[in-house]
Amino acid sequence: MDSSGTGFARWRRGNRVEGRESFRTRGPLVLVLTWLSCVSTALGHGGLHEQILRMNERLREAPGDGSLYLRRAELHRLHRDFEAAWKDLDSADQFGGNEAESTLCRARIRFDQEQWAAVEETLAPLRAPAKVKKNAEILRAKALGKLGRWGEAAAAYVRGIELHSDPAPDLYLELSQCYLQHRDPTPHKALLALEDGLRRLGPIASLEQRAVELEIRLEQFDRALQRVDRLRAQATRQERWLAWRAGILLAAGRTPEAQHDYARALSAIENLSARQRHTRAVQSLESQVRTALQLIQIENPP
Secondary structure, eight states, X not given: OOOSSHHHHHHHHHHHHHSOOOHHHHXXXXXXXXXXXXXXXXXXXXXXXXXXXXXXXXXXXXXXOHHHHHHHHHHHHHTTOHHHHHHHHHHHHHTTOOHHHHHHHHHHHHHHTTXXXXXXXXXXXXXXXXXXXXXXXXXXXXXXXXXXXXHHHHHHHHHHHHHOSSOOHHHHHHHHHHHXXXXXXXXXXXXXXXXXXXXXXXOOHHHHHHHHHHHHHTTXXXXXXXXXXXXXXXXXXXXXXXXXXXXXXXXXXXXXHHHHHHHHHHHHHHTSOHHXXXXXXXXXXXXXXXXXXXXXXXXXXX
16 A cells, blocks of 8 residues: 555545545545555475475475475475476376375465466365365465456455464455455455455454445444544554544544544654654654645634
8 A cells, every 4th residue: 555645645636636525525535545564475485496406405305206296396386486486387297296285286386477367277176175175265366367367266265264263354355355346246255255355353453444445435323433443442552543544534524523633643643753754654654644634724714
């Protein structure tokens, strides 16, 4: 998400062109969404190289072990040496490696190569035990999403999540997105998917944040406020949550309360230490809060 305020700037340009859209109806949502973000991690190639060398040693000791070829094929895939991975998969099949795991690895290679249709074709007929099937269903769901087949993708996500004993929160976010991307978007289903994740996994910040976004979209402002207040009660710093709360109040048409919470957010920012206040995130938030207060004053003169 855009945390630099450019999303808000785009809203202002659009507002000038359209001439009719008020800050109350669109601005708050933009402000809320700019504060949602996600992070990702990746496995370093150095560690993979060492693991491959160790697997080479094990295969020299047991050259007919199909399971070792499967494990090395996956390491080659992660290292993006796809030619070596294919060769190991052929050897795994030759020496009795697990057929379902081999099929899943082949599908992962095709996914890495952005061959979305080939992934779906590879996995659709797969019959496998739950420990393989759960990952196959999720991979197939991702490929179906890439193909724009959102309804089928959602169904595959549901099956995969049900098979996981401890599904990652991102799976619920991706399932929720499928319901929103469908040609007939169903934000209610998207919200229910997030609620299912929260019931199963407990209070996960990323799921709570996306739920607030959907509650604003559905104009369930009281529920959104209650959710933000729960999150705010657990936070040691208040400026971000007060600004978020103000945006929801403004979208709900409760301008005086919104103005009050924006002012509280600004006060909280001003009371931060110099080191905390001069971070990029806080400076962006302060800019957005000040702009919101200015626009409220413009649209609601004394």
